[in-house]
Each structure stands twice: as structure tokens, then as C-alpha cells.
Amino acid sequence: MSVGEPRARDGRSATITLSHVGKTFLARSGATIALQDLSLEVRDRDFLSVVGPSGCGKSTLLALIGDLGGNYDGEIKVNGRSPRQARLDREYGIVFQEAALLDWRRVGENVALPLEVMNVGQGTRRDRQELVDRMLELVGLSGFKKHYPWQLSGGMKQRVAIARALVFEPHLLLMDEPFGALDEITRERMDLELLRIFEQTRTTILFITHSIAEAVFLSTRVAVMSGRPGRIVDMIDIDLPFPRLAETRQLPEYFEFVTRVRRSLTGA
Amino acid sequence: MIVSMVGNPAALMRVRTSAVSGLSATLLRGFRRWLPPLAILLSLISLWEISMLIWKPAAYLLPRPHDVFSTWIDNISVLSQYGLHTVRTAIVGAAIGGSIAFASGAAVAPIPWVAQPCLAYTAMLQATPTIVLTPLAAVWYGGPGTAARTTIVAVAVFPMMFMSTVRGLSMTPPELERLMRGYAASRTKMFLKIRLPAALPSILSGLKVVVTTAMIVAIVAELFGGPTDSLGAYMRQEAAFFRSRDVWAGALTAVIFGLILYLAAALLERLLLHWDPSVRAASTANN
Amino acid sequence: MTFALGQAKRLPSGGATTATRRALVFVAIPLLFLSIWELYKYVNGVSDYKLPHVWRIFTYFTTRLSNGELTAVFLARSAWTTALEALLGLAVAIVLGISLALLIAYVPKVGRGVLPLVVGSQAVPILALAPPLLVWLGTDWKSKAIISGYVAFFPIVIFAVRGFTSTKPEFVLLMRSYAASPWSSFWKIRLPAAVPHLFTGLRAAASLSVVGAIVAELPVGAGSGIGVVIHDAAQFYIFNPRALWGATIAAFALGATFFGGVVLCERLTLARLGGKH
Numbered sequence: 001m002s003v004g005e006p007r008a009r010d011g012r013s014a015t016i017t018l019s020h021v022g023k024t025f026l027a028r029s030g031a032t033i034a035l036q037d038l039s040l041e042v043r044d045r046d047f048l049s050v051v052g053p054s055g056c057g058k059s060t061l062l063a064l065i066g067d068l069g070g071n072y073d074g075e076i077k078v079n080g081r082s083p084r085q086a087r088l089d090r091e092y093g094i095v096f097q098e099a100a101l102l103d104w105r106r107v108g109e110n111v112a113l114p115l116e117v118m119n120v121g122q123g124t125r126r127d128r129q130e131l132v133d134r135m136l137e138l139v140g141l142s143g144f145k146k147h148y149p150w151q152l153s154g155g156m157k158q159r160v161a162i163a164r165a166l167v168f169e170p171h172l173l174l175m176d177e178p179f180g181a182l183d184e185i186t187r188e189r190m191d192l193e194l195l196r197i198f199e200q201t202r203t204t205i206l207f208i209t210h211s212i213a214e215a216v217f218l219s220t221r222v223a224v225m226s227g228r229p230g231r232i233v234d235m236i237d238i239d240l241p242f243p244r245l246a247e248t249r250q251l252p253e254y255f256e257f258v259t260r261v262r263r264s265l266t267g268a
Numbered sequence: 269m270i271v272s273m274v275g276n277p278a279a280l281m282r283v284r285t286s287a288v289s290g291l292s293a294t295l296l297r298g299f300r301r302w303l304p305p306l307a308i309l310l311s312l313i314s315l316w317e318i319s320m321l322i323w324k325p326a327a328y329l330l331p332r333p334h335d336v337f338s339t340w341i342d343n344i345s346v347l348s349q350y351g352l353h354t355v356r357t358a359i360v361g362a363a364i365g366g367s368i369a370f371a372s373g374a375a376v377a378p379i380p381w382v383a384q385p386c387l388a389y390t391a392m393l394q395a396t397p398t399i400v401l402t403p404l405a406a407v408w409y410g411g412p413g414t415a416a417r418t419t420i421v422a423v424a425v426f427p428m429m430f431m432s433t434v435r436g437l438s439m440t441p442p443e444l445e446r447l448m449r450g451y452a453a454s455r456t457k458m459f460l461k462i463r464l465p466a467a468l469p470s471i472l473s474g475l476k477v478v479v480t481t482a483m484i485v486a487i488v489a490e491l492f493g494g495p496t497d498s499l500g501a502y503m504r505q506e507a508a509f510f511r512s513r514d515v516w517a518g519a520l521t522a523v524i525f526g527l528i529l530y531l532a533a534a535l536l537e538r539l540l541l542h543w544d545p546s547v548r549a550a551s552t553a554n555n
Numbered sequence: 556m557t558f559a560l561g562q563a564k565r566l567p568s569g570g571a572t573t574a575t576r577r578a579l580v581f582v583a584i585p586l587l588f589l590s591i592w593e594l595y596k597y598v599n600g601v602s603d604y605k606l607p608h609v610w611r612i613f614t615y616f617t618t619r620l621s622n623g624e625l626t627a628v629f630l631a632r633s634a635w636t637t638a639l640e641a642l643l644g645l646a647v648a649i650v651l652g653i654s655l656a657l658l659i660a661y662v663p664k665v666g667r668g669v670l671p672l673v674v675g676s677q678a679v680p681i682l683a684l685a686p687p688l689l690v691w692l693g694t695d696w697k698s699k700a701i702i703s704g705y706v707a708f709f710p711i712v713i714f715a716v717r718g719f720t721s722t723k724p725e726f727v728l729l730m731r732s733y734a735a736s737p738w739s740s741f742w743k744i745r746l747p748a749a750v751p752h753l754f755t756g757l758r759a760a761a762s763l764s765v766v767g768a769i770v771a772e773l774p775v776g777a778g779s780g781i782g783v784v785i786h787d788a789a790q791f792y793i794f795n796p797r798a799l800w801g802a803t804i805a806a807f808a809l810g811a812t813f814f815g816g817v818v819l820c821e822r823l824t825l826a827r828l829g830g831k832h
Contacts, residue, residue: 068728088734100725104747104828113743117735304668305675381573385581395758395814396807397766400782403789403799408605480677487680488770492789503683519684526678 013044014079014091014171014204016065021074022229023060034060036229038074042206047198049207049215050232051261052225058208061230062176065206066094078172090118092172093165097180099157101149101164108132108145111164118168135163138197155186159193166201173205179214188246191218195244212265216240216257217249224264234264331513340517347499347521354486354499355525357414361421362482366429368422370471373433374459383434394427399485402492412494417486424485425478432474436467472537479533483526499525604796612804615797630784630805637780638809640696641768644703645813648760651704652711653753659712660719670716677709682770699771699780706767707760714756718749747828754821761813769806781806 023035034057042048052058063069064076067083078086086092093114101110111132136142139159149157158178165173179187191214198205198218209215215222216238224234238257240248248254313333320332331339340347376383398420405419406412440463448458490500499522506514589609596606603611616627655673659666685702722745730740772782781802788798 066732068731087732090734092732094729094732096725096728098725100723100729102726102744102747104750114733117730117733117739117743301667302671304664305671308668309672381576382580384577385584388581389584392811392814395762396810397762397769399766400769400785400803400806403785403792404803406789407792407796407799483678484680484682488682491683491770491773500680500683503680515684519680522680522683523675523678526680527675530678 014042015044015077016040016042016079016172016206017075017077018061018065019075021061021064021072021076023057023064023069023072033229035064035072036231038231040223040232040235042204045202045204046221047205047207047219048221048223049209049219050223050225051209051212051215051265052230053227053265054210056225056227057230058210058225059176061225062174062206062208066092066174068094090114090168091170092174093168093170094174095158095161095165095176095178097177099149099154099161101157101160103149105148106145107141107147107149107152107160108136110149110160111135111167113164114168131167131169132163135167138166138200139163140193153186154182155190158182158190162194162197166197166203171204173203175205175207177208177210180209187214192244192246194218195242199243212258212261213249216254216261217244222257222261224261234261236260236264331516335513336516336520339513340520343514343517347502347517350497350499350502350518351521351525353497354490354522355483355529357417357489357498358421358479358482358486358529361418361486362425362478364418365422365425365482366475366478369426369429370433373430374437377434377437383438387431387434390427390430394431398424399488402489406492406494412492414495417489417494417498420489421482421485425482428474428478428481429471432470433467436470436474437463439470440466469541472533472541476530476533476537479529480526483522483529487522604793607797607800612797612800615801626801630781630801633779633781633784633802634805634809636696636778637765637768637772637782637806638813640699640771640780641703641764641809641813643696643700644705644767645707645760645764647700647704648707648711648764649757652708652756652760653715656712656715656719659716666716673709673712681705682767685771696778699768702771703764703767707764710756710759710763711753712756714752714759715749718752718756719745721752722748750824750828754817754824758814758817758821761817762810765806765810765813769809781809 018038018040021035021038022033025032025034038061040050040061050058050061060069064072065078065083067087076083079091081089081091101107102113105113108129112128115128115131132145133142136145139162141156141159141163144152144156144160149160152160161178179190182190194205195218197203207215207218219238222236222238223232224236225231226233236257240251240253240257317333320330372386376386401423402412402416402420405416409415409419444462444466445458448462453461486498487500487503490498491504494501496502496505499518503515503518503522506512506518592606592609595601596608616625616630618626620626620629655669659670659673681702726744726748727740730744735743768780769782769785772778772780773786784802785799785806788795788802792799
């Protein structure tokens, strides 16, 4: 599979390695084993989707990688560092299922939030505005900089969230079912948008979804996760050509991959 | 979803409900919940006591805690009697004001263009110091007696109850309305079976506020004069004689009765709304 | 998140005719009230002593006092004195209330102990404790402000705590993913998100501060606030019944002004923060 010409990079790559990771939740009613003996590798410039049934721990997996959960067994390395260090070094951007935009800020100000928090943009407001403008152009919302979130549709809000996640130019993007709350037509459109962004920015993407079709369409590799306790039961390379367009969904190879993933999923 | 998996880091005061609840577990939970505030309260009281020893202000200004307590114990039967009198004023007033509020709220809620102006006026009424009507009520009833006080409580309680009722009745889920219409249910049936139960959370939550307000308003109304066999009047009288210990003992009684009323309302809420998830969550949190 | 103003949930509104109906009802209600007043008086023959005619009460404002001052001006002046006491009390309540709320919200161990006490403090009849407290603190305006502040303190704390602890979990995680400093998280997320709640508490506190100031003036009976005027008017009711009605109306106007002021601030702030309402 080819992802096209890489743009100039500063030599950093984005990788995630999980080795025999386990996570148990303790509650008054007993212990829940969310993840057990989970091993996974995300390579540089992968678009890796994790598919699995509901409650299998996909979101927990993402949380642990982002150091947004608690302790875990096993080893996780993000760009060669511990998740905590990666978070402190601001190595990744994250997009949730809910856009989580600040209602009291305009779109442009929302996208600028991480820059303000991280003191990025060489300190000058003009540099920050340039980054914001560039991101808005990337997600196709240039004319909406002055709008407020309540004026936007669901799909547009998620695009703002993506712009916000990428504005400080991380090499890694974590996405937790970002299009799950959207209707199918919007979702298909957003998939195409996301692929365009992926190709343009060469960001490594870890994508959680419960839609097999979406996983196959977007990814370079698909990891199939089992039900609780969650572990990776299969890893499938998706050899579909880039750029991926709406027509790709008609290819016989596409259906084959979808069937393969489905078989892994239901067999697991 | 990542958020539900990770849990809510912002849940600063959430105590999880246990699926298993034996008597000992409930007691332990109650004990653990009430220990911190009690501890702080006791330390504040000790601080008070100690400060009194150090600075020795005149007794008529600020009494020592243990003096207050012993005075309270000494007069406990009288104070309880007065307390009950005040409570009666509060409850009767709340009942009258509350039922009128409920009835008018129920009547007005289905008609938005009547309900909205009414809500605006009740909001204005709530914003204003209704207690200052007490002297006027005293004139009306020919004297600052129980009747005047009860009326003031009723007026003070009305806005809150009215707003809770109207708000509650407008919260009926539309799917349920359509369901009942499909059954060709009569308006009364619709009200009793759907609207009213759906409105209960709002109404009962308002009731908790109403009950505490009623108690306080009753006491303040008693300050304006009238029969002295009630807490507010008693406190005023003792204050006039500079018997601060008795004043504070009266206040202590008022606090106790107020808390009892609030707990009664909370218990009622819990009983009637045991099915409502927000009530269950709230009942375990500090609210 | 909606910055919903007003305490009632939005009821469905119809088209133009509904708006006209609403306006009509709005005007009709006070007229109805006044008509019932007069009707009751007429039917039951209530004396002018107990229940003066409506217009007589309004003309009272135009009468002059013994020193030649216009009654309306006198009442406004008294209300102004009370207003200052209430404002001071409110200001103190806001500062202390929000500080305490921050403590409760950010230090759960302390919060768990303190919050029930704050809730319980509402049951303490401070207004009844006012007389001895006033003797202790002195009978000037400062002590009245303290009492006013105590009464206003409670809703501010309760709603501020609610505001600071109800941040959406996604926001918290987002800030964590940015490795944001606690100050950054507070200033950029928690505080703006808490603003609607803060104003709800402020609205209640504004009315309570007025009540506190007025009632604090009553036991002393000396001074120049509107509470004192009411007290005197009540004592001398036989001589001048309308005085009590006039003073009461002035007190109501004071409370309404405070409340209106807060609502105005709320609208301005929310407009600046750009939320829809």
C-alpha cells in the first residue's frame, strides 16, 4: 500500500507499541478485566483502525495510550516514551465522539485553544492565527472562523475538533469513534475528508470504530479486538490503493476485506 | 466511549452506590459520609469555646457553647413546644401556599401564553422581600398573630412551588403524550398517569426548598411581634433582655427542627422517586 | 450547553398571535390584581384603614412630609441607604462564597466536610440572631451588611460549587491531553463553563441580600434604611396607614431593582461570551 509522497518531516516518527497490556477496573461490585494480554503495534504513518464489539475495551485502550486512564499492566510506549511522558511532551492530538467545543468561544478561538495552553506559536498572536487559518483551510471551514459552535452542524463541529487536534502539529492523532454520532451520509463524507487530511498531513492515526466498513475504507491496517477481556485477535493489512475515493467502496477487494474483518470479528 | 470508560475525573464528590446494601453497609456509608462535616463542626465549636476562654467577651454578647448547650437542655421541653408551634405555622403556611401554587400551576401550565407571563410575575415576586409584608398582614388580621404569620409563609412559599409545578408539568416526554393520545385517554387520565408523575421530580425538589424557606420565614415573621410561644418571638424577647444564651438555645432548636423538616421532605422525595436515576445519584452525593 | 436564562424551562412559543396573547396576559395580570383589590373592598366594605384605595396609595408618593420633603424622595433615599448595606453584604458574600466554593470544588476532602455545613447553615435563623449580633457588632451599617452578606452567602456557594464541579468530562480529558496547567484548565474551561451557574446563584443572592439588610434594620429601629421606615410606619399605622403601604412598595421596588441589575449583568456577560440563550 502506498501513501503517496511524504512531505518534509523533521525526522520524528510516530509509533505506538503495546506489549501484554492489561487493565482491570475495580468497583464495589467486583473487578472487571477490560484488557488482557493485549499487544499491538502502530507504525509510523499507519492509519490503524481498531474494531471490536461494544464494551470490548477499545476506548480504554485509547485512554491508556493517551495517559488519560489509570494504571495498567504490561508496557506501552508512545514514540519510545511512556504515555505520561508523551502526553507531557504533547505528542498527540485527540478527538472524542463528542466534539467538546467550548460554546463560549468562536470557531477560530476553539481551534487556538491548545496553542494557548501549550504556549505554542512562538508567542505571537499572529503566528497563532496563521496556524489556525491553515488548519481551518485543511478541514474546509475557512469561512467559519467567526462562527459559534451552536451555529454549526454535527459534522462541522467534528471538523473543528479535528482542526483543533492538529493545530499544534502532532505526529499522532488518537480518534475515539469521532463520527459515531453522525448520520451515515455525513459520516461517509467525513471519512473522505479525514482521508484527505491524512494524506496531506502524514499524521499517524489510531482510529477506534465499531463500523467494519468504515475501518476498512479508511485504514492501512485493521486490528480486530475481541470482546471482554479485550485483546487483539487479528491484524489485517488493507491493501487498497490510495487515494481512496467513493468508488473504492465498490471494489471487489473492498468487499473481500470487509468480509475478512467480519469473519475475524464474529469468530473471535 | 472513552469518557465513560475512563470515568469522570471531575466527579469530585461522588460516592458510588453499592449494588450490595446490607444494614451494616448502609450504616457504614452513612457514618463515613457524615464524619467529615461533624468533625469540622466539632472543631469549630471547640475553637469557639477556646476563643471565649482566651478573650473573655461579656456573656451577654456571645455565650459559651457549653452554656448554650446546657441552657438548651434545661429548657428543652419549653423550646420543643415553641418549636412545634413554629413548625406548625411553617407547615400550615407551606401547605396553603403550596397547594394554591400547585393548583394554579397545574391550571396554567397547559396554556403557554398564560403560563409565561405568570412565570415572569412570580419570578419578580420571588425577587422581592416578601417578609416585609408582615406588618401589613398584621394590620389586616388585626394583630401580629399566627394567622398573619401563616399568611406570610404562604405568600413566601408560593413562587417557588408555582415555578416548580409549571416547570415539572412542561417536562412530560412528548413520546408519552403521543402514546396516551393513541389510547384516546381522557385529559384527567393523562394528567394523573403521565404529566403528574413526570412532574414529581421537579415538584419534590422544589418542596425541599419550600420547607426550609417556610421554617425561616415563619421565624422571621415571629420577630415582628405576636404570641411569644414560638421560637422567633422567644428569641426576640430573650434578645431584648440580653439573655444571649437563651437566644442561641432558641436558634439551636430552630436549626434542629429545620433539619428535621428538610430530612422529612428529602425522605418523601426518596420514597416517591426511588425510580429516578438522578435522585438516586443525588441521594448519595452531597446535595 | 445552553446558557438558558430565567428559571423556567422554555415553554413552546407559537406564532404572532401567541405573542400578542402573551403580551395581553402580561398587561392583564396586574390590572386584574388591582381590580380584585377594589372589588373586594367594595363588596366586603373593608375600611380605608385596613385596605386603602389603590389610587390613594399611589398619590401618597406625591405627598410631602412634615419637613417639606417629597415622600417619594424620602422613600428613595431610605431605600438607597439599605441598598448600600445590601450591596456591601452581597460583595462580601460573593468574594467569600466563591473562594469557599473553589476550596470545596478543588479539595474534595475538605469539600465533603464543609459542604453539608454550608447547607446546614441555611437552617440557622441568622435573622433572628440579628439582635444580639447587632449589639455585639455595633448598630451601624457595617453590621447590617454582615447580616445581609451571611444570608446571601448560601446560594452563591451552592451554585458556584455546582458550576465548578459540572464541567463536561470531555473538557477535563482534553485539557489533560494538552498537559495543561491547573490554572490554565481553570481559567479557560472551568470558570467560563461555571458562569451560568454563578449567575443563578447571584440572582437568588441579590434578593436575599436585600431581605437581610431590611430585616437587620428592624430590631434596631434607629437609622435611615427602608426597614426602619417600615418599622416606624407599622408602629404608627393608626396615624398614617398609607405610610406602611408606601414603604412596603418601596422595599419591593428595591428588591426588584437588585434582581433586575443582576439579570442585566447576566445578559451582558452572556452576550459577551457569545452563547445563544
